[in-house]
Amino acid sequence: KACFLYLAFFNTGWSLPVQGKETWGYVDVREGAHMFWWLYYADSSSFKDLPLVMWLQGGPGGSSCGFGNFEEIGPLDTDLEPRKTSWVSSASVLFVDNPVGTGYSYTDSEEALTKDVAMVAADMMVLLREFFNKQTEFQSIPFYIFSESYGGKMAAAISLALTKAVQKGSIKCNFAGVALGDSWISPLDSVLTWGPYLYSTSLLDDYGLMEVTRAAKAVQEAVEQGQYEKATEQxxxxxxxxxxxxxxxxxxxxxxxxxxELMKSSLNDNGYLSAMKFRHIRPLHRQSLSQLMNGPIRKKLGVIPKNVTWGGQAEEVFESMSGDFMKPVVDIIDELLAAGVNVTVYNGQLDLIVDTIGQELWVKKLNWDGLKKFSQMKWTALEDPESAGQTGAFYKTYKNFAFYWILKAGHMIPSDQGQMALRMLKMVTLQE
Known part of the structure; x- marks a missing residue:
């Protein structure tokens, strides 16, 4: 059941500022699978004049309602201070803890956790159907899906399922496009370019490049043999x-x-669960954020079951998806483009896990009929909003595909370059 909040004050040791209109709740997407969502209405005299954006975090197992909200694009930061680059200034923002088991979302048993992106997309269709049926004021507002990391892989599958659902009339919404940020679309292209990227930036010597290349080839071999769990371990x-x-x-x-400390812990074990726990889930659930989400925010929301801990099932979520983790979804991007869906790719210059040269490789593999023309186009420079006269990004767009190269940013672009990320949001959603 959705809950609405307009003003909130709690004597918890944390000061929760007055916020705009919000609503949140749970949707039972399957038996034993409960998904949490949290919506911020746009800061505007009329939210109907601005788009609706759904934000999907990575991992899998990273919390949109936690990390994406308080660390990246929500109205408040982890100190509960107003964020100057909040996306709520330019859109209504829907955070969803996805897949089930992530953040405040939970399952009654491990058997109910998702196994692949097809299952993730099916769950999200249930949530979005429920959301748009209840929040009818958003049915005609342009709806975009923005994502980060593994969230982009899920966003691709969700976007294709949503496109079909809208065509069938089973979900009423104005789906306007998907944006894939530093996204795990073609995992192998990322892994195979780690060595060359690090070598070109003087972070590997010849010996190191040889070692990284050898390890990456083992990943490639497992993928080519269809041994995806082994590929995740490699x-x-x-x-x-x-x-x-x-x-x-x-x-x-x-x-x-x-x-x-995290590095030493991960180096003690070569298993993929160690890498998941210490490299790609733990940073998304750092102690200060966990205390915030399991303390004053939990109390504010008032709907989180007593037996649910924010982030408590994150590691199980990753493990359950491990067989799907290294599978590419480039074919889904082709389907989206062929269906006329607006697709944007954006990537941080300093990201390693999903490096930009790896992203460019899979884009060149697309069967999209506009690829040749897109590749021949010259990119356009964008001025850094925080440094007059300095280039902050480049972008290129043709028909229904766009690519943004965000400079001086790593994997979490809104955290590293908040003003540029906000400008990109406005450009993608046709506000400038």
Whole structure:
């Protein structure tokens, strides 16, 4: 059941500022599977004049309602201070803890966790059908899906399922496009380019490049043999090799180093569960955020079951999806483009886990009929909103496909370059 909140004050030791109109709730997407969503209406005299954006986090197992909300694009940061680059200034924003088991979403048993992106998309269709049936004021408003990391892989599958559902009339919404940020669309293209990217930025020497390349080839072999769980394990091993040869480069931003404690913990075990726990889930559930979500935010929401801990099932979510983790979804992007869906790819210059050159490789594999023309086009520079006269990004668009190269940003673009991310949002959603 959805809950509405307009003003909130709690004596919890945290000061919760007055916010605009919000609503949230659970949807039972399957028996034993409960998905949580949280909507912020746009900060505008009329929210109907602005688009609706759904934000999907990565992992799988990262919380949109937690990390995406308080660390990246929501109205408040983790100190509960107003965010100057909040996307709520330019759109109504829907955060969904997806897949089930992520964030405040939960399952009654591990058997109810999702196994692949097809199952993820099916669950999201149930949630979106319920959402648009109840929030009828959003049925005609342009609806965009923005995503990050593995969230982009899920967003691709969700967008295709949504396109079909809208055509059939089973979901009433004005689906306007999908934006894939530093997204795990073609995992192998990412892994195979880690070595060359790090070598070109002087973070690997010849010996290190040889070691990383050898490890990446083992991932490729597993993928080509269709052994996807083995490929996920080899992916983890390759990450260990990268860390050992770069003195702990941060996979989310190559100009920083991995947290020393987390790195040592991950290097103790070559298994993929270790990599998941310490590299790609733990940073999304850092202690301060966990305390916020399991403390004052939980109390504010008032609908979280007593037996549910925010982020409590995150590791199980990743493990359950491990057989699907290394599978590409480039074919889904082709289907979206062929169906006329607006697709945007955006990537951070300093990201390693999903490096830009890997993204460019899978884009060149598209069967889209506009690819040749797109490839021949010259990109356009965008000025950095925070540094007059400095280039902050490049972009290129042709027909229903666009690519944004975001400079001085890592994996979490809104965190690293908030003003540029906000401008990109406005451009993608046709506000400028």
């Amino acid at each position: 992916w983890s091993i390759t990450e260990n090799v990268v860390e050992q040869n770069t003195n702990g480069v941060n996979f989310y931003n190559i100009l920083t180093q991995q947290d020393d």
